[in-house]
Amino acid sequence: MSTVKLGSAPKFKSGLQSNEDPFTFVLSDETRDRQGDIIKASAWDLDDFEKNPVALLGHDHEKVIGRWKNVRVIGKRLIGTLELAKEGTSELIDTTRKLVQQGILKAVSVGFLPLEGKPLDEKDKFAGYEFTKATLHEVSLVAVPANPQALSLVKSFSSEEVAKQLLFVESDSQPEPAHGRATTTPPRKLNRARLRLVARGLM
Numbered sequence: 074m075s076t077v078k079l080g081s082a083p084k085f086k087s088g089l090q091s092n093e094d095p096f097t098f099v100l101s102d103e104t105r106d107r108q109g110d111i112i113k114a115s116a117w118d119l120d121d122f123e124k125n126p127v128a129l130l131g132h133d134h135e136k137v138i139g140r141w142k143n144v145r146v147i148g149k150r151l152i153g154t155l156e157l158a159k160e161g162t163s164e165l166i167d168t169t170r171k172l173v174q175q176g177i178l179k180a181v182s183v184g185f186l187p188l189e190g191k192p193l194d195e196k197d198k199f200a201g202y203e204f205t206k207a208t209l210h211e212v213s214l215v216a217v218p219a220n221p222q223a224l225s226l227v228k229s230f231s232s233e234e235v236a237k238q239l240l241f242v243e244s245d246s247q248p249e250p251a252h253g254r255a256t257t258t259p260p261r262k263l264n265r266a267r268l269r270l271v272a273r274g275l276m
Contacts, residue, residue: 086106091152095175110204114146114149122211131215140156141212155173157170168235184211184212186210189204189206
């Protein structure tokens with residue numbers, strides 16, 4: 074199969090907390106993602122990201138919570154260590170730190186621009202791509218409200234606003250932003266509805 078040049082639409086891939094250190098994450102590996110795509114570990118271009126490796130919450134550029142350190146490829150995995158802002162910087166960051174340490178807030182999502190790749194099945198246009206060149210733009214800590222542990226913590230948060238900021242829903246289909254950034258803020262309507270149910274003891 075021949076390699077093809079890809080468009081300029083940003084894409085997203087999920088990663089998880091490592092077992093060794095709660096602040097070290099597997100940002101990406103070579104497994105197929107929910108769109109059916111594979112990113113080869115050798116595909117990653119980290120040059121632009123390393124110039125400004127900020128850590129975001131939920132792909133929201135207004136919620137900088139720290140920075141990523143020692144982002145590197147090991148074997149078939151892209152690894153990075155999250156360094157949150159200092160304790161006391163904000164209530165949101167302090168709560169985030171506690172949830173990460175407990176292994177409750179443990180998912181990440183990378184925003185990247187695929188540059189080159191090849192279809193996994195040339196006979197099936199929906200089979201997905203194997204990306205052989207991709208530029209990393211940003212890495213966000215993300216949460217999913219369906220996580221029972223995360224939901225149970227809503228009642229214990231000191232601020233409902235902090236809960237709203239943490240327990241968002243990451244969209245399955247992120248539109249290409251008009252302002253040229255590689256990421257967008259996930260919708261929160263479902264999140265807020267879930268929060269109201271939790272507050273009433275219905276979830």
